[in-house]
Amino acid sequence: MTGGAPLGIGVSALDRSGLQEWLAEAGQPRFRTGQLVRWLYQRGVASYDDMTDLPAGLRETLADQLPLARPRLETREVSELDDTRRYLWRLADGTTVESVGLPAEGRLTVCFSTQAGCAMGCSFCATGKGRLVRDLGPGEMVDQVRLVGEDFGLRVTNAVAMGQGEPFANYGATLGGLRFMNDPDGLGIGARHLTVSTCGLVAGIERFASEPEQFTLAVSLHSAVQATRDRLMPALCTQPLPRLRAALQHYSEATGRRPSLEYALVDGLNDSAEELAALIGFCTGLLCHVNLIPVNPVGDSGHERPSDERMRAFLDGLTAASIQATVRTERGMDIEAACGQLTQRHAPEG
Ligand code: SAH
Ligand code: SF4
Numbered sequence: 001m002t003g004g005a006p007l008g009i010g011v012s013a014l015d016r017s018g019l020q021e022w023l024a025e026a027g028q029p030r031f032r033t034g035q036l037v038r039w040l041y042q043r044g045v046a047s048y049d050d051m052t053d054l055p056a057g058l059r060e061t062l063a064d065q066l067p068l069a070r071p072r073l074e075t076r077e078v079s080e081l082d083d084t085r086r087y088l089w090r091l092a093d094g095t096t097v098e099s100v101g102l103p104a105e106g107r108l109t110v111c112f113s114t115q116a117g118c119a120m121g122c123s124f125c126a127t128g129k130g131r132l133v134r135d136l137g138p139g140e141m142v143d144q145v146r147l148v149g150e151d152f153g154l155r156v157t158n159a160v161a162m163g164q165g166e167p168f169a170n171y172g173a174t175l176g177g178l179r180f181m182n183d184p185d186g187l188g189i190g191a192r193h194l195t196v197s198t199c200g201l202v203a204g205i206e207r208f209a210s211e212p213e214q215f216t217l218a219v220s221l222h223s224a225v226q227a228t229r230d231r232l233m234p235a236l237c238t239q240p241l242p243r244l245r246a247a248l249q250h251y252s253e254a255t256g257r258r259p260s261l262e263y264a265l266v267d268g269l270n271d272s273a274e275e276l277a278a279l280i281g282f283c284t285g286l287l288c289h290v291n292l293i294p295v296n297p298v299g300d301s302g303h304e305r306p307s308d309e310r311m312r313a314f315l316d317g318l319t320a321a322s323i324q325a326t327v328r329t330e331r332g333m334d335i336e337a338a339c340g341q342l343t344q345r346h347a348p349e350g
Contacts, residue, residue: 009092010067011040012139015176016183026061036062037185041142044150046070067092071143076151077335084332087148091116091140095133099163100337101148109158112144114174115165120199120235124222124264126298126341127164135170141177142186149187156187160195162218167196168204178215191215197262202239205247209254217251218260218291219244223270224282232270245282252287258324261288264295267306271314280321290318290325296341 014022020033032054039051048059048068062068071089074096078085085101100111116133118125141161149156159181161167167174178194180186195216198204208217221244223229230237248259263279265271283290292315294305306314311327318325331337 009137010069011062012069012092012143013137013173014066015138015173016179018176022066026058028058032058034185037180037183040068040139041146041180041183041186042188044070044143044146071097071140071147073147077337079332079335079337081334082331084335084337085148085151086332086335086337087144087151089144089147091136097136097140097144097164099144099148100332101152102331103152103154107157108149108152108154109160110145110148110156111160111162112141112177113163113165114141114161114167114170114177118165119169120166120233122199122220122233122235124232124266124295124298124301124303129299132165132169135173136165136177138173138176138180141174142180145181145189146187156181156189158193158195159187159189160197160218162195162197166199166201168198168201168208171204171207175211179213182213182215199233200236200239200244202243202247205244205251209247209251214255214257216260217257218262219248220264221261221279221282222264223275224278225270225275228270228275232266241282245286248286248288258287258289261290262293263290264293265306265311265314266295267304267310269303271306271310273317276314276317280318280323283318283323284321288324290323292325292327294327294330296330296336298341 016037019036023032035053039045045051048063051059069092071091074088074090076085076087083103087099088096090096095116097113097116099113102109115135117130118127119132120128122128145156145159161174181189181194182191191213195218197218197220199220222232224241226241251259292311294311295303297303315325315327
């Protein structure tokens, strides 16, 4: 279930079990895996030379066979409103990706990318306007989170795969990245504080339901009317709403957890009484929480946000039908760091 494009470079392409296998083949004892993961993702050293408790010969072979290159910071923008920070990283092969850091009341949430670009082409999303450049490796995901924490000088408390890309189109690497974030040898972030947001790839949701960790799931729904959803998210038309609903039902039954449904309100498109009724129908009997977000208008999509009264009416309609729902507050408005505003920008190479 990968995007087919080449995965991360060198050591960043491997998850923990990949590292373990590589070390076993190199004749190393099992405890080396923990040592290596700590150097790579807890201490975040720049070179194998700094990994002082690894034998010199092993360090040389690692440098030769699994090159280590960290994302390099290209640009950083800081919101004057709320200290939200938007980062553009350059990866070892020159590919660029973005991440966002969101500080709030003793928490630091990092929104990271799972792919450079995205193939899904959702009409309202800046990332979707471009194409998929390539999948990211697990190391490239955990590095984004670690480096944002370093920049703030704070422990990262939450991470969300809501940057560029569709995490379940790069399933294995995303899980590998989440596990490094969760790993006590890595970033040590509690599994419940690690969230994957998917556009609704049913096979991914089914697989996610059987993972042992208590990761959190968010699904981008945006409409419970098939024709509207097909218009907003054309690539999802092969995965009709009843199948998505069944996968969510299965997910809740298998895990006991409550997924969030993301719903970006677009004026005159998915905010009508008919859309509200369809959403209530979709959610009734399903363990879920609806997150309403005013759409962030991007490019020439023609999508505008509804008035505050209209959003309030939509929220009240859900609440009256006993559907758990909230309106999500936006962050980093002045630096365009909100959901769907991350683009495949190309900073000059050098
Ligand atoms: N590909 C995944 C995760 C990345 S997008 C997904 O689609 O879920 C992260 C979130 O931003 C998703 O909920 C997505 O629907 C939402 N989003 C994208 N563009 C947006 C926009 N212009 N306004 C508001 N939310 C948007
Ligand atoms: Fe891709 Fe998500 Fe944007 Fe759709 S909303 S184009 S799936 S990143």
